[in-house]
Amino acid sequence: MPKNYDVIIIGGGAAGLMAASVCAKRGKETLLLEANKNLGKKILISGGGRCNFTNLFASNDNFLCQNPHFFKSALKRYSPYEFLDLVESYGIEYVEKAAGQLFCKTSAREIVNMLESECKKYNAEIILNCSAQRISKDGETFSVTTATDTYESKNLILATGGLPIAQIGGNDFGLKIAKEFGLSITSVEPALVPYKLSESLLKKTSLLSGVALPVRIFNDKISFNEDLLFTHKGLSGPAILQISLYWNAGESVSIDFLPSIEIDNLMSYRRSHPKRSIDTFLKNNLPKKFVEYWCKRESLSLTDNLADYSNESLTKIITDLKSFTVTPPGTEGYRKAEVMRGGVSTDELSSKTLESKKVQGLYFIGEVVDVTGQLGGFNFQWAWASAHAAGLSIT
Ligand SMILES: Cc1cc2nc3c(=O)[nH]c(=O)nc-3n(C[C@H](O)[C@H](O)[C@H](O)COP(=O)(O)OP(=O)(O)OC[C@H]3O[C@@H](n4cnc5c(N)ncnc54)[C@H](O)[C@@H]3O)c2cc1C
Structure with missing residues (x-):
């Protein structure tokens, strides 16, 4: 019998790492699956290698979504200053480039290391080189099938990002799973491109x-x-x-x-x-x-x-x-786009928890959701805030 986790998170990027650390910190049995052999590849290339990890002036006007109210709740409950507290607690030096845009002084690697340390500190299990291929739900249990194994959980968080930059993992897996579970998708386009x-x-x-x-x-x-x-x-x-x-x-x-x-x-x-x-x-x-x-x-x-x-x-x-x-x-398309505009329709999700309204225990966070930020650290802020909201609601 496979182990039954409280939560499986698919995708070890910005949102997935944050969600795993929040869930694990709350004592939840947490498993994070990442297709790449390293975590946070997009974080590493972001901000010219220095990761513009948040924007102190993030406001509702910096985000685009078919429902212009959807993102407010999650963003309000996890402010840029909360992420900054975490960054400072790890002694990571940062610089403010343009107004409010915070970048690592040295390297984006420090943000990935910090998030990985948070996961490990609270015993989240991480499996790399592990691509989720199929997902099903039987009763209250989700099954995640990879090339070699099947993992089970009570809750499932899709943090698989969007289509940009296929060479480091960009794909439509999250959108496909949403459709398979009957959730609607808004039209998607390359943006910040x-x-x-x-x-x-x-x-x-x-x-x-x-x-x-x-x-x-x-x-x-x-x-x-x-x-x-x-x-x-x-x-x-x-x-x-x-x-x-x-x-x-x-x-x-x-x-x-x-x-x-x-x-x-x-x-x-x-x-x-x-x-x-x-x-x-x-x-x-x-x-x-x-x-x-x-x-x-x-x-x-x-x-x-x-x-x-x-x-x-x-x-x-x-x-x-x-x-x-x-x-x-x-x-120049998804090869050069920083983000995907559109995604899982916010009509389908709770704005408070990011949980599907139709499928109990199924969550979508980060870029796969139809919430897109402007250039300037807003997309990571959405990743952190949506992950935090979902992580707090896992039972
Ligand atoms: C060049 C570039 C620069 C950027 N710079 C900035 C910046 O400075 N500031 C900012 O705010 N935003 C920036 N962004 C946008 C930001 O990187 C994204 O908004 C953010 O990474 C989204 O986080 P996410 O966790 O939702 O997705 P991602 O970070 O893309 O993570 C998704 C993860 O899921 C994994 N995955 C996908 N499918 C599967 C599967 N089936 N099984 C297992 N794992 C899977 C992927 O390998 C990936 O690691 C930049 C983007 C790019 C491309």
Whole structure:
């Protein structure tokens, strides 16, 4: 007879490790199964290897979900400061990069080690290289079948993440299991992901590859002031990743390349420098390569004095730079996405515990759920908070 655990957690990523430690700490017989040979592979590559592990200013506006109230309860009950207390208790040094975004000072490895230590301290059993293949429920008992064994439990937590980055374990296992148990799924898309550009636009912008500049990026849903990066495939950088969360195929996005400049700035520059050309003004405010591209694109004269331009033509130059619109033909997909938008429908889950309303003892946490955070440490905060909520409710 296989041992009957209080809880089996599938997935040893951010949410799974946190859930295992919470359950084990509460004295529950806990088993964590991870398909990879190491724990927390996504944590290790996150934040450029330094893991932006939370955001002190996390608020409801930083999360996207079909039910905009669903995530509030779990996030409220496990704040960024609670995770920070844990980080500090392990003596892990961290830095605040942008407002509220906390990164490890040395390495994301410290976060994985900390979570693993918490699991071991409270005797959670961990099996690596162990991919759950099938799940069934008979009466009150879940059976998890792997290539070699079957494990049983009273409760089952799916913390299998989403589709991004298949080479380190991204897959649709959690979505498939949800469907098998009759739970609905919202449509899923790669998000926090770079855009591709059309071949013709790419040809023109190829010289800009590697150029980064601060922009305001916006559509009819939201706007962000962040950096944009031109790449050899298209557009990336925090501005693009952020807006991609609020973008659907076929939609356009607008970019203000001069977020801190208005027409008045150019007019007063003309008054004090009437003999300078437009590209001198632009080069004071934008990267040189970008100005060269833009002046060529707009056929702007580099020799005319600013004094020779009409007010209307100067206004048009600024307006065009402040409202460039592009319709990306697509994104770089799950290979480059930081997260999956969408997932197990929150209609199916208790917002307090993340337990399925239909199947007693079945929980979904972390990225597999239809709750997605913006760039900036919010996705890990959701992983920790949803895991904490589920972990506390395991009986
Ligand atoms: C490049 C990159 C950088 C990122 N940087 C940040 C950042 O700095 N800050 C931030 O907040 N977010 C960041 N994210 C997003 C963040 O990593 C995810 O939101 C988070 O890891 C989700 O946690 P999770 O536990 O739900 O899923 P994951 O961390 O993906 O863990 C799921 C685990 O389940 C395992 N698994 C899947 N199927 C099975 C199975 N059948 N059997 C056993 N195990 C299985 C997988 O191998 C994996 O280890 C980044 C993502 C990427 C790709």
